[in-house]
Amino acid sequence: MKRLLSILLSLCLVAGVLLFTQAETLTGSSTSKIGGEGAIVVEVTLDEAGAIKNIAVVENKDTPGISDPAVETIPAAIVEHQSLLVDAVTGVTYTSEAIVLAVRDALTKKGIDASKFEVEVNKEVEKGEDVEKTVDVVVIGAGGAGMTAAVQAHINGATVLILEKMPKVGGNTILSGGALNAVDDRSEMAIKTNDSAEWHYQQTIAGGDYQGIPSLVHIMTSRAWEAVEWVKALGMEFIEGETFTVAGGLWPRAHKPVTPVGTGFFNTYNAYIDSHEGIELMLNTKAEELIVDDFGRVVGVRATGATGETVTAMANKGVVMAAGGFGASVELRQAFNTTWSTLDASIPTTNHPGATGDGIKMLMKVGADLIQMGNIQLLPLGDPNNGSLSGNVSRRVEMVVYVNKNGERFVNEGGRRDEMTRALFAQPDNYMWIVTDAHAFPTGDVQNNFNESVDQLVADGRAVKGETLEELAEKMQVPYENLKAALENYNAHCATKDKDEFGRTLYGDPIDRAPFYASPRVPTVHHTMGGARINEYAQVLNENQQVIPGLYAAGEITGGIHGANRLGGNALTDLLVFGRIAGESAAMGR
Numbered sequence: 001m002k003r004l005l006s007i008l009l010s011l012c013l014v015a016g017v018l019l020f021t022q023a024e025t026l027t028g029s030s031t032s033k034i035g036g037e038g039a040i041v042v043e044v045t046l047d048e049a050g051a052i053k054n055i056a057v058v059e060n061k062d063t064p065g066i067s068d069p070a071v072e073t074i075p076a077a078i079v080e081h082q083s084l085l086v087d088a089v090t091g092v093t094y095t096s097e098a099i100v101l102a103v104r105d106a107l108t109k110k111g112i113d114a115s116k117f118e119v120e121v122n123k124e125v126e127k128g129e130d131v132e133k134t135v136d137v138v139v140i141g142a143g144g145a146g147m148t149a150a151v152q153a154h155i156n157g158a159t160v161l162i163l164e165k166m167p168k169v170g171g172n173t174i175l176s177g178g179a180l181n182a183v184d185d186r187s188e189m190a191i192k193t194n195d196s197a198e199w200h201y202q203q204t205i206a207g208g209d210y211q212g213i214p215s216l217v218h219i220m221t222s223r224a225w226e227a228v229e230w231v232k233a234l235g236m237e238f239i240e241g242e243t244f245t246v247a248g249g250l251w252p253r254a255h256k257p258v259t260p261v262g263t264g265f266f267n268t269y270n271a272y273i274d275s276h277e278g279i280e281l282m283l284n285t286k287a288e289e290l291i292v293d294d295f296g297r298v299v300g301v302r303a304t305g306a307t308g309e310t311v312t313a314m315a316n317k318g319v320v321m322a323a324g325g326f327g328a329s330v331e332l333r334q335a336f337n338t339t340w341s342t343l344d345a346s347i348p349t350t351n352h353p354g355a356t357g358d359g360i361k362m363l364m365k366v367g368a369d370l371i372q373m374g375n376i377q378l379l380p381l382g383d384p385n386n387g388s389l390s391g392n393v394s395r396r397v398e399m400v401v402y403v404n405k406n407g408e409r410f411v412n413e414g415g416r417r418d419e420m421t422r423a424l425f426a427q428p429d430n431y432m433w434i435v436t437d438a439h440a441f442p443t444g445d446v447q448n449n450f451n452e453s454v455d456q457l458v459a460d461g462r463a464v465k466g467e468t469l470e471e472l473a474e475k476m477q478v479p480y481e482n483l484k485a486a487l488e489n490y491n492a493h494c495a496t497k498d499k500d501e502f503g504r505t506l507y508g509d510p511i512d513r514a515p516f517y518a519s520p521r522v523p524t525v526h527h528t529m530g531g532a533r534i535n536e537y538a539q540v541l542n543e544n545q546q547v548i549p550g551l552y553a554a555g556e557i558t559g560g561i562h563g564a565n566r567l568g569g570n571a572l573t574d575l576l577v578f579g580r581i582a583g584e585s586a587a588m589g590r
């Protein structure tokens, strides 16, 4: 027996050695626009014939949750097609490209000619069979509002199908900084910050120039904390005992999730979907039109699947429209804009590429009342290269000032988003810098709200750093004397906490501790505040203010909640509160 075992063992060893000498594993890395240098590291296994047998992403510094679809798809696609010319995953372009570059790096390092793997990929896919499904509730869009509605509807006993056109969940919600306004009136935090749900209501209404519909705003602010507790009970975690003021939030009432950006919501909802029967998500499935029966009731959705097949999703109880806004559609924002001199392609956006207003078009066809469509929110906080909110050195309003190209402050950094953006449009080249210091970033590995360390931002050229203010001014190419004067004046107000000449009242530590940091910013389209008029049950109303039976809506696609200007941190509150209401109403078939 012993002899037999030892023979077997030596046979295995020989086989192992033989295999090892035949197949080969190479390592390569690449820089990504998100995770920076060395962000993606791959191990590429070649078989004995030199074909790519396997690709493992062994390191990934891009945003977890957001980059996952690329990690899941690109290596497999390269192996399948034996080609580096595979399509990037929509919405996850940077990580997709970085994976391809890392594979290329691995091959080149080993002296293998990568052009051997530059074969055209046959993109023609065979059209799959048409699909028909019937559930209680169909949800259009797997962003924050849609996923909230879907889970709530399922909790209320409905079978649920979610249709998402992109290859991933998350929409704009997953890209947000994660700030969520909510006040628990009974908490010590409310006392400490002198806050209340009523004050949240007042600020939301006034901050939107009294265009918000009071009953809806009241629902949002008074049920916000209950919604936070609901999502916490599902497993979502927030940093406890701490709230902050997000840009344009006007008050320190934003809660911050433990996991980066908006990923916590989707980890939570995906976990729920994975562990329950009767709730299904179809990706790469684009809703095209609402199906209306002879009595005017919305009874389903016609969609197109990944291979062009028709997906017909019938809803016994209701359809929830949660397809988000139209910030990424230049055509629609130009058509509806009444607020800004232009929203043409020269103005970038923070939005994901799928925010094209498909839902708005579907709603128009069924006669929904679209209100306040001209109210489009811009932020003064876009990355000059891509409009994104990431890459900035602002962790919280209390820790930053904004200066223009002359090194001068020009606005209340704690003010309304529309006012800050308007002020930025009046500055040279519509360009500003966010300036902060070591109070905000005590060490180089402290991260901003987008999971990026300040060292990384500096290394990637997205921010500049000065050991002295003079060095910072030099790197920003602004006059040192002006920057120095701006900070001296600001720091004096920080000490007395009185209102400054711009109307600022939110102060933290002075900005006087080296090293200093700054990142450049431009105006960027952020949120389309107009949309479907809903009632307090999230039912969509037609132009005669009658309910369109079977149709519910929540999130950015609705209008009349934020009015002329949305407070920072209120989008997540809105989608959570009204997503739940829409889910519950649809499950009841109200």
Ligand code: ADP
Binding pocket: 140, 141, 142, 143, 144, 145, 146, 163, 164, 165, 166, 168, 169, 170, 171, 172, 173, 174, 285, 286, 287, 288, 322, 323, 324, 325, 354, 355, 356, 358, 359, 554, 555, 556, 557, 575
């Ligand atoms: P909200 O904050 O309102 O949830 P998001 O932008 O986070 O808005 O999510 C909206 C989601 O709807 C996105 O994931 C987007 O890709 C999806 N979507 C948009 N149009 C369609 C469509 N025609 N069919 C299916 N999903 C869509």
